[in-house]
Amino acid sequence: MKKATLFLAGLMAFSMQSKADEGMWTLYNLPQQVYETMVDEGLQMPYNELYNGENSLKNAVVNFSGYCSGVVVSPDGLVFTNHHCGFEAIRSHSTVEHDYMLNGFYAKSYAEELPNPNMFVSFMREQKDITELVEQLGYDKKNKQERETLIDSLENAMTKQVKEKDSTLHVNIDAFYEGNKWYATTYQDFTDLRLVFTVPKSMGKFGGETDNWMWPRQTCDFSVFRIYADKNNQPAAYSKDNVPYHPKRWAKVSTEGYKEGDYAMTIGYPGSTERYLSSYGIQMMRDASNTPRAQVRGVKQEVMTRHMRADEAVRIKYDSKFAQSANYWKNSLGMNKCIDSIGIVNLKREYEKKLRAWQENTNTNIKKVDFDALESLYKRLTEARYVYTNLYESFGRSSAVEFNTRAMKLMRGMEIKGDSKKAKDQYQVFEDNSKEWDANLDKEVMAVLLKNYCEHVDKKWWPSIYQTIDKKFKGDYQKYVDYLYDKSIIMKSGKKIYCNRKEFTKDPGIKYALSLMDIYAQLNEIMPPLMDSINEQEKRLCAAKIRMEEDLPHYSDANFTMRLSYGQVGGFELGGKPSGYFTTAESIVKKMKQGENGVFDYKAEPIMQTLLSAKDFGRYQDKRSGKMQLCFLTNNDITGGNSGSPMFNGKGELIGLAFDGNWDSLSSDINFDKRLARCIGVDIRYVLFMMDKWGHADRLIKEIDAK
The missing domain is CATH 2.40.10.120 (Thrombin, subunit H)
Known part of the structure; x- marks a missing residue:
């Protein structure tokens, strides 16, 4: 998508051709x-x-x-x-x-x-580089939680400052260049x-x-x-x-x-590009994100299509959900096809060899990339990422199953109602949204995804409810799903769900939700520390690339801020x-x-x-x-x-x-x-x-x- 005369650094790290047709440029500091x-x-x-x-x-x-x-x-x-x-x-x-x-x-x-x-709609009114300020506040010396708190506090302070001039404005602070830069953007929302x-x-x-x-x-x-x-x-x-x-x-x-x-x-x-991403990150994207995403969505969409074409009322309810699912189902298939046909992983690795050699032979004050550590970290993360993608696509919001949506909302926190002084009298409730979903489609998709998950994920990552399905329902996923919809309070719109009473954990739907959360918890112990270490190395990789090509203009990866191409x-x-x-x-x-x-x-x-x-x-x-x-x-x-x-x-x-x-x-x-x-x-x-x-x-x- 563009012309040719300048080499731009957001271009694939291994390409050494000059061109001017690539680039997602911020406007306020357009080179x-x-x-x-x-x-x-x-x-x-x-x-x-x-x-x-x-x-x-x-x-x-x-x-x-x-x-x-x-x-x-x-x-x-x-x-x-x-x-x-x-x-x-x-x-x-x-x-x-x-x-x-x-x-x-x-x-x-x-x-x-x-x-x-x-x-x-939101209008961007102003943007500026605040990297120096963020560094002066000690961002690099803080842990992850402290960093998030720092950026939130700074964002709130800058928003307060602009609101003193115009109460309709607010400020967002975003990371650019893999966290090597920070920009503050002032917006006005209508x-x-x-x-x-x-x-x-x-x-x-x-x-x-x-x-x-x-x-x-x-x-x-x-x-x-x-x-x-x-x-x-x-x-x-x-x-x-x-x-x-x-x-x-x-x-x-x-x-x-x-x-x-x-x-x-x-x-x-x-929204998002990853053109600075390492070869190891691209390999994980291919195998642990795109591949399972496309597989799970393909199974789900087959069921949805059949129901939507049979009933106009169902089609209206699910048109938007289907379109959202299908868009990145096909994108995942197409991206993997291109990764393979172009040989992107190997090309990227060839560039990384050049970058490694430059890093070893150049005196620089930037922190060096540890390529061996990066490779090891991604190998450890890939299995967990594969499981996570299957879990989220099958049971998370992306599943398009109303039961899953409610179960996850309940587990992750909803509005608490009732007597604030008596825990046993506090409850949560789902409003009636039956106009937004169809029970027959919902139940069949849920059963199909339950079956599909265990067919594609190692048994050690199965939620405990699979034991119930096997023993009590003889492996019949549809019977289990029908049982959940019939017996669980989760699908009883308007019913008070008392989360601090004994009967709460006895509900079959709650047991189902808790078993999913157990797998999420296991993944949460593994993935964040690995991702933090990977992000630090990817940040160094981006900085090294820009430094090696410092005579060329560079743009940052997309992050849903305004860009010109x-x-x-x-x-x-x-x-x-x-x-x-x-x-x-x-x-x-x-x-x-x-x-x-x-x-x-x-x-x-x-x-x-x-x-x-x-x-x-x-x-x-x-x-x-x-x-x-x-x-x-x-x-x-x-x-x-x-x-x-x-x-x-x-x-x-x-x-x-x-x-x-x-x-x-x-x-x-x-x-x-x-x-x-x-x-x-x-x-x-x-x-x-x-x-x-x-x-x-x-x-x-x-x-x-x-x-």
Whole structure:
């Protein structure tokens, strides 16, 4: 995802080629050398217009609800993000009678825009390096607990300081460069966020899991929200008296399109990359995280799919859970494929040999990496990590089983009710949330995952409830699960659970939960000390790399703080076959016909095929190709969290929304391959076309005022 001329240090540690197309850059301290390369590539904006001042481009970009990115596109606070980022909001407003997942949604007035209590957007207002301050406070001389306390205290103190100037601000402190640097970021959160427009799921998720992470794509992956504020244009909790937020900067939307080689830039909130990670860490990731994650989720999703396709009400309940599970199921499969096909572990080890030699032959005041210790530590951690991944995926929140969710909440602490002076009268209670889950699906998934766990994990790591299943239920997992749902108080919504009475530990569901916690406790004795030692060595490895390449600009791994990446519009070549760099209306119509013939993920409403079979698409048709262009490729550097990131041209105008990477480079979180790594975006003209011709959202089209 990018261009070529500079070698950037976040690039895979073993690659010694120069390039300028890789990098997730913090904006406040963007290296001048990088900016100059951006200008050479086609950026037409002054340096200061990217970050500095109220009218800087960064002020149009938002953290969307803590897991995605978005962009403000109007003077009245309209926000574009991906459909899959708004997925849960769309699902939560849907019922069988008013299925916005199936039918889409358009609020024809402000009054019809739908509030979302658990969502927000966050604007980054300022960022600065506070490494020197953290070091002066003795961070490196403290133990883990003391370090966490120090950062929390400093964060609270800095938040208090900014709130004295503006009560709506807060500060987050994050580690950069594997903990070698610390940055403080000031944010302003708006919690009144309302759903304004969405296309049907058939278009917003067109291609489903068949096309996820794949190219070519035709997915119309966008949704529209609006930020609301109080009468003073300040953040406020939801109120009917709130009014649309008026930002000082919003992104201008361009319908001029792009051509191959044109400058492209994303600004967003990439979640996590590990490009400084050692070869030993990559091996563990492959074998102990990706492999078991993909296996467990594949088993679970097979059951979920069957139930969801059989019942629309069940589908609505589980659409979001399934999408979350399937996304990184496929990502894990694709990443492992790339790790193996590229030979990343061996390439990384070759680089580490060079780094070891440099370290041994150079006088430096940085702490040296103990490569032998690092290898030994990872070997000891890998078994525990494999067990932990299986345990979490099978019985943790990721299992998507309501019984497991409740059991873990109970074990890890819920609100205590009752007489605070009498322990026996204190209780916990689960509210009725039966509208959020389906008993038949839930029980079958739970039984399947119980069976799958013991088939893939060594017996010494089996929770004690497996003895009960074997002796009392003759190994019948479904009978055991039915028994739990029937007898355990955990599934009795509204019933008081007295955790300080004798009957508490006699409950079969509590016994089940305690047996899981016993395995977690065993792992917790093994893993944290190993991870602390590993983190120290990985920190040294990052510092050594930067020091060895000190004449080059370096960016930190992603950590869900705002980053800029740049590059060009363009495709890639695989096996001598060019990918092309955009898709057209003809291509989606062709796939829709496959949907008519049974390909589930390509099914769409007849009106969609009619609209996209038009002979003339008017202002939304590309002037160069004469086609209605749907999705396009750039080589911008993105990862999870960048979903919904604005894709800008050289003038800082919005030309699309990033929504995916490509299957051929799913190892880019650890190894950026400039030949293959691509960012897939939905063309902003496709977005506007659907709002206009399908949604007839005239008021929104006018508000956006695209040129």
